[in-house]
Amino acid sequence: MCRIGAIKSKVAFHPSQALRLMLPQQEGHDNSGFAMVMQDLDGVFGQYKDKPLLSLACTQKGAQMVENYMEAHNFARVYEWVPKLNRKPGLDIKAMPHYIFRCYDYPEQVQGASQAAKEELLLDTRLALRALLEKENQGYAFSLWPDVLTLKEIGDPRDIAVYFRLWDDSGELMAKNVVVQCRQNTNYEIVRYAAHPFFIQGYTLCANGENTFYTKNKEYQKSLHRGYIGFESDSQNFLYTLHYVLHQLKWPIKYYKHVITPLPFEEIEKRPDKAELKLIRQSLGHLEINGPNTIIGMLPDNSLITCCDSKKLRPVVIGGDGTTIAISSEVCGLNVVVPDRDPATDVYPDEREVVVITSDLEVQRWKQ
Amino acid sequence: METVTKIQDVTFNDLPWKIEYSPERCTMCGSCVAACTFKAIEPGVERRSVTISTAHVPEPTQTHRAIPVIRQKNSAANFCRGCGMCEKVCPNRAIRPVRNDDSRLNILARGGGNPIKRGGRNNLIKDRTLDKIVVGRISQMTDPSLDSERHTFDILAPFGRVLLPGELPFSIDDGELKLSGWTPPVRWIYPVIFSDMSVGALSTRAWEAVCLATAYLNERYDMPVRMCSGEGGMPVQLMKSDYLKYMIIQIASGHFGWNRIIKAMPHMKVDPAGILIKIGQGAKPGDGGLLPAAKVAEHIQAIRGVPKADLLSPPTIRAFTPSRNRCRKCICPSTPPSNSACRSPSNAPHLPPRYPSTTIFSATPIRSAAASSSTASRAAPAQPTKYRSTTPDTLSSQRSANVTWQPSSKAVRARYLCGPAAASASPATPRPTLSR
Ligand code: SF4
Ligand code: SF4
Numbered sequence: 001m002c003r004i005g006a007i008k009s010k011v012a013f014h015p016s017q018a019l020r021l022m023l024p025q026q027e028g029h030d031n032s033g034f035a036m037v038m039q040d041l042d043g044v045f046g047q048y049k050d051k052p053l054l055s056l057a058c059t060q061k062g063a064q065m066v067e068n069y070m071e072a073h074n075f076a077r078v079y080e081w082v083p084k085l086n087r088k089p090g091l092d093i094k095a096m097p098h099y100i101f102r103c104y105d106y107p108e109q110v111q112g113a114s115q116a117a118k119e120e121l122l123l124d125t126r127l128a129l130r131a132l133l134e135k136e137n138q139g140y141a142f143s144l145w146p147d148v149l150t151l152k153e154i155g156d157p158r159d160i161a162v163y164f165r166l167w168d169d170s171g172e173l174m175a176k177n178v179v180v181q182c183r184q185n186t187n188y189e190i191v192r193y194a195a196h197p198f199f200i201q202g203y204t205l206c207a208n209g210e211n212t213f214y215t216k217n218k219e220y221q222k223s224l225h226r227g228y229i230g231f232e233s234d235s236q237n238f239l240y241t242l243h244y245v246l247h248q249l250k251w252p253i254k255y256y257k258h259v260i261t262p263l264p265f266e267e268i269e270k271r272p273d274k275a276e277l278k279l280i281r282q283s284l285g286h287l288e289i290n291g292p293n294t295i296i297g298m299l300p301d302n303s304l305i306t307c308c309d310s311k312k313l314r315p316v317v318i319g320g321d322g323t324t325i326a327i328s329s330e331v332c333g334l335n336v337v338v339p340d341r342d343p344a345t346d347v348y349p350d351e352r353e354v355v356v357i358t359s360d361l362e363v364q365r366w367k368q
Numbered sequence: 369m370e371t372v373t374k375i376q377d378v379t380f381n382d383l384p385w386k387i388e389y390s391p392e393r394c395t396m397c398g399s400c401v402a403a404c405t406f407k408a409i410e411p412g413v414e415r416r417s418v419t420i421s422t423a424h425v426p427e428p429t430q431t432h433r434a435i436p437v438i439r440q441k442n443s444a445a446n447f448c449r450g451c452g453m454c455e456k457v458c459p460n461r462a463i464r465p466v467r468n469d470d471s472r473l474n475i476l477a478r479g480g481g482n483p484i485k486r487g488g489r490n491n492l493i494k495d496r497t498l499d500k501i502v503v504g505r506i507s508q509m510t511d512p513s514l515d516s517e518r519h520t521f522d523i524l525a526p527f528g529r530v531l532l533p534g535e536l537p538f539s540i541d542d543g544e545l546k547l548s549g550w551t552p553p554v555r556w557i558y559p560v561i562f563s564d565m566s567v568g569a570l571s572t573r574a575w576e577a578v579c580l581a582t583a584y585l586n587e588r589y590d591m592p593v594r595m596c597s598g599e600g601g602m603p604v605q606l607m608k609s610d611y612l613k614y615m616i617i618q619i620a621s622g623h624f625g626w627n628r629i630i631k632a633m634p635h636m637k638v639d640p641a642g643i644l645i646k647i648g649q650g651a652k653p654g655d656g657g658l659l660p661a662a663k664v665a666e667h668i669q670a671i672r673g674v675p676k677a678d679l680l681s682p683p684t685i686r687a688f689t690p691s692r693n694r695c696r697k698c699i700c701p702s703t704p705p706s707n708s709a710c711r712s713p714s715n716a717p718h719l720p721p722r723y724p725s726t727t728i729f730s731a732t733p734i735r736s737a738a739a740s741s742s743t744a745s746r747a748a749p750a751q752p753t754k755y756r757s758t759t760p761d762t763l764s765s766q767r768s769a770n771v772t773w774q775p776s777s778k779a780v781r782a783r784y785l786c787g788p789a790a791a792s793a794s795p796a797t798p799r800p801t802l803s804r
Contacts, residue, residue, distance in 0.1 A: 213521075215502050249533055252543045265522065265556065275547045276538065282526040282554055283533040290521050 002183045002196065004208045004316070005333055006296045006304050008357055009324040012042030012174040015166045017337055019157060022182045024332040026157075031092075033183040034157035035195040037204045038149045038175035040302050044081050045149065046174075051078050051103040052122055055150040056129075057096040057192065058139020065132055066100070066141070073125065074107030081172065083164050093155030093163050096139060101149060123201050123227050140192045143199040149175070152195045157182050179298050181206045194232035198239045201227070202300030205242055207235035208329055209293030209314045217241070220286035224248070238295045241287045246299070253305065255280065257354045257368045260289045261310035296327050302359040312351035318363065319346040325357050380440045384471040385450040387440040391416075393462035396436050400454035400463050408448040409463075412439045438463060444476050527594065527642060528554030555641060557592040564618050564644070568600020568625055568671040569659055575603075583611040594641045599681060600659075601625015601671040607632035612640050620646035621656065622681035624672040649683045657681035 003025040007017055018036050045053060052075075056066060070077070080102040085095075110121055122144050129141040142150035153160045161167055181196040196206030211217065214234035221228040221240045225248065228240040238260065245256045262281045268274050281288075292313030297305040306316055306327050318327050319334045321341040328334050331346065349355045352368040380386055387409060401409055414437050421428045440448060448465050455464040529552040537549025562582060567575040582595040599620030606612060607629065617640045619626060649656050659668075659679040669676060 219502065244533075250540075251538075251545060252540060254543070255545060265524065273544070276545050278554075279531070279536050279538075279547065279551060280533075280545075282530045283536055285526065288521070 002181055002206075002208045003329040003333075004179075004181045004196065004206045004294065004296050005326060005328040006177070006179045006298065006306075007324060007326045007337060008177050008302075008304055008361065010176070010361060011323060012040075012046075012176050013178075013324070014169045014171075014174055015151075015178065016161070016169055018178045018180040019161050019166060021326060021328055021333040021337045022157060022180055024336055025328070025330045026182065031156040031158075031182065033152070033154045033195050034160045034181075035152035035183070035197060035206075036150070036178050036180040037143065037197045037199055037298065038151075038173070038178045039147060039204065039298055040176040041147050041149060041174065042176065043174035044079075044172045045101075045103065045147070048079050048103040049147045051105060052144050052146050053149055054100065054102045054104065054126075054129075054144045055142040055148075056100040056102070056139060057098070057142070057152070058100065058133060059097050061136070062133050062138030063098050063100060065136070065138060066129055069129060069132060070104065070125075074109065075104040075125070076107075077102060078105050079103040083173075086163055086165050088162065091155070091159040091163050093153055093159050095153065095155075095163060098139075099151075099164075119201050127227060127229070142192075145199070145202060148199065148202070148204070149173070150197075150199060152192050154192065154195075177298060177302055177304070179204050179206055179296055179304075181208075191232050193230050196233065196235055197296075197298075198230075198233075198236050200239060200243050201247060203239060203243045203247065204298040205235070205239035205295055207238050207293055207295045208316075209309065210234060210291045211237055211289050211293060212291035213237075213289050216286050217289065235293075235295075237287075237289065238293070239297070241289075242295075242297050242305075244287070253299075253356065254354065254366065254368070256305070257307050257352075259284045259287050261307075261351075261368070262288055263352075263368065294329070304357040305354065307349060307354045308351060310351050315348060317346050317348050318355055318357070319343065320361065320363070322361075325361055325363065327355075327357075378442050378444050378476065380442050380448075381468065381470070382444070382472040382476055383440075383447040384468055384473050385448040385465040386468045387438075387448060387454070388464050388466045389438055390462045391435065391437050393460045394438060394458075395460055395462075396438075397459060399457040399459065400438060403453040403457040404448075405453070406449055406451075407441065407446045409438055409440055409454060412437055414439070444473070447473065523558060524556040524592070525559035526554045527557045528552055530554060555592070557594050557641075560593055561616065562593070562595035564596040564598040564646070566598030566600035567602060567606075568598065568668055569663065572603075572667050579606065579611065579615070582614045586614055596644055599624055599646060600668070601673065602629050602632070603671050604628060604632050604635075608635045608637065610637055612636060613638040615640050616642040616644050618644040618646055620681060621649065621683065621685045622679065624674070624679065624681075628671070628673050645685075647685055649681055656683040 003022060005018070005021045005025075007013065007021060015036060015038065019034075022034075041049065041053075054066075054070075056063075058066065080100065083099055083101075085099075106118060107121075110118055113121075126141055126144040129144070133139040133141060140152070142152060151164065153163075155163075166173075179197045183195055197204045198206070211234040214231075214237060217234075217237035217240075218231045221237065221244070222231075224244055225240070227243075228236075230236055241260055242256055245251050245259055246253060258277060258280055262268075262285075263271075263277065268277045268281070271277060289309065292309055292311070294308040294314040294316045295306065296316070299305065304325075304327065306318065308314055308316065314329075316327055316329055317331045317334060318325065319331075319338055319341050320326065321338045324338050326334050326337050331343075334341070334346070335343075347355060347363065347365060349365065353365055354368060355363060355365045357363055396411070398411065401411055413434050415432055415434050416437075417430060418433050418435070419428050419430050450465045450467065452465060455461075458464075531551060537547060537551065538545040539548040540546070562578050565575075565578070578595060582593055585591040585593050594614055594616055596616040597618050599618050599622055601624045602615070602617055606615065617629060657680070659681075661676050661678045664672075664674065664676045664679060672679065
């Protein structure tokens with residue numbers, strides 16, 4: 001089982017907050033990994049918000065390969081932030097030789113292109129980098145997107161934080177949104193790509209659970225989009241469905257829940273929109289999920305979404321104090337990062353509920 | 369005559385292992401033959417084309433010579449087991465067994481050791497259905513799951529033409545998806561059907577029993593199962609029944625009984641669950657089906673609308689089979705004009721000329737096929753009396769309908785669908801007309 005969480009705030013905060021959210025929950029994870037995606041950045045990246053930011057963990061050779069590729073494809077480097085690593089002996093971390101967080105200018109040929117064309121280019125570039133690195137086993141390209149930074153590593157989250165000096169609160173790395181996960185290695189071989197949160201074209205998602213419709217979801221998703229690859233974890237299915245429903249089909253957000261956990265037929269029959277719901281079930285039946293799950297998603301407009309499986313077998317709790325709102329698998333995490341909130345207003349979404357926290361911290365919730 | 373006897377033989381290509389042998393390395397020591405406990409190889413003499421040069425300077429000439437060789441026996445009883453003994457004992461690395469991926473041994477075994485004597489089937493499809501089934505894990509963490517309730521789900525599956533998600537006619541209105549167009553009818557059923565056993569080949573009791581079972585499961589237990597008629601037509605009483613809604617009506621390459629189905633349409637009280645157009649003969653790929661005349665009893669003649677005769681279901685529906693190569697396997701009244709380009713199925717000019725049985729909704733497929741094809745003796749006029757006596761109702765309605773066949777006219781097709789009364793108003797261009 002993993003533990004997941006997200007923090008959204010009106011003021012930019014340090015990644016140490018994410019660690020504070022997760023560490024109290026460590027009975028639910030086994031300290032085998034830490035991963036986070038930060039969005040709406042501040043600190044050193046604050047002034048490069050419109051520049052695609054590449055998050056990379058790689059070898060020396062991998063770094064060279066990426067550099068050659070980006071140069072050959074006319075991506076001009078604008079800014080690079082290299083974490084000052086604390087290579088203190090005895091840390092439980094399987095570190096890669098290099099971590100690269102680098103902003104690029106769009107290639108000249110797409111400077112004037114539409115937003116959609118740029119999005120496609122960024123996706124293709126990330127996929128190409130991933131393929132390049134994967135072929136020679138030289139590293140991992142996690143995300144390439146403006147204003148989005150991904151850090152994933154295998155090891156004890158506390159030691160990972162020491163290694164990257166995340167406790168220092170130096171003001172370099174800050175954001176207004178973070179989605180975070182501490183993982184428990186179950187019966188998988190540990191692969192960095194298998195660590196949530198996953199990212200595609202501005203959509204970030206992490207999940208806690210086990211999707212027993214993994215194979216059915218995967219086989220179908222592979223046919224839907226070139227970016228739906230990897231499938232190192234069964235939770236990638238949730239991300240790809242989120243991306244497919246919102247980005248590809250351009251459906252309103254409420255239909256995501258109808259796709260992953262459709263209502264039973266008896267309930268559909270009682271509803272005024274039964275024709276639409278039945279069609280969705282027909283056409284997207286292969287994207288239905290099963291088993292105990294909760295998901296937290298972050299959308300391109302910085303809003304957060306959370307919902308769970310149709311039996312509420314994995315819960316989350318949402319709480320905030322007006323400036324900061326957090327979502328957490330366990331309430332002990334909330335108590336640390338938003339201690340001054342009124343716990344009576346905490347939201348425990350039920351199995352048919354969807355909660356969205358908009359970019360101005362408004363909490364919307366509705367029944368599917 | 370030699371060819372005739374040879375095609376009755378087993379060939380070593382039928383066997384699971386083949387001997388790879390290099391005569392130029394072999395010194396005919398005989399060790400391999402002695403070592404093979406299965407008597408799979410033997411010494412022999414073969415006349416071979418060889419290039420030799422015997423002069424002081426190279427003067428290669430080609431000649432034929434009888435040379436001694438080691439060869440594999442063409443015998444199912446002595447098939448090579450691939451044990452590799454011959455390879456081990458050979459001092460010259462001249463011989464070894466290699467696996468024959470395209471072995472036909474199982475077909476031989478099925479035929480009691482008889483070799484295949486006719487074409488049409490192959491054994492080259494290496495990935496079988498069972499190899500393609502993906503078994504997902506039920507649960508990664510709790511395998512088996514701690515409690516079954518965690519993993520319950522609906523097993524209903526949509527039956528009908530399901531649109532791709534991007535094709536759904538949705539418009540977005542105030543954050544809601546609104547259906548703003550037509551979608552094909554789809555029913556949610558158990559993903560289990562009584563599969564296509566031809567109603568038009570079973571005894572009345574047999575098909576009635578399965579139909580009753582289908583209706584009973586639906587009506588009494590609310591279990592949405594369906595049943596497919598198979599390709600032999602539908603009994604008229606079933607077409608008129610309330611329970612037609614549980615039936616999937618099939619049309620296949622033989623088009624059996626479809627004139628009766630069309631004529632029963634005005635009397636239908638409910639729609640069938642579906643229409644299945646079977647493009648190929650699933651159970652007999654490449655060969656088609658044959659219902660021998662001996663089995664075409666009176667009730668079957670009535671359902672299919674045929675006389676007592678051998679009933680052939682071609683391996684494919686010809687309308688869907690543009691390639692001449694494939695077409696030749698079925699009974700084909702005419703062949704395309706040119707030989708050259710017909711290997712390309714997409715090459716429209718080489719389609720076989722259209723003939724009547726290619727029109728799916730043709731009202732008289734059987735009759736018109738008979739009129740144009742010398743091989744199809746279904747409507748053989750030699751037995752009109754018997755034919756008439758078995759199905760008086762249908763026959764008289766056919767007569768009055770005077771249905772004509774006109775393949776390319778959508779209007780006429782539409783009229784057929786509207787039933788006999790409308791069809792009788794069809795244009796008076798009687799290309800094969802009913803002859804009775
Ligand atoms: S592999 Fe074995 S069975 Fe086959 S020919 Fe050689 S010795 Fe005989
Ligand atoms: S053992 Fe080798 S060399 Fe001897 S007869 Fe057999 S193939 Fe020829």
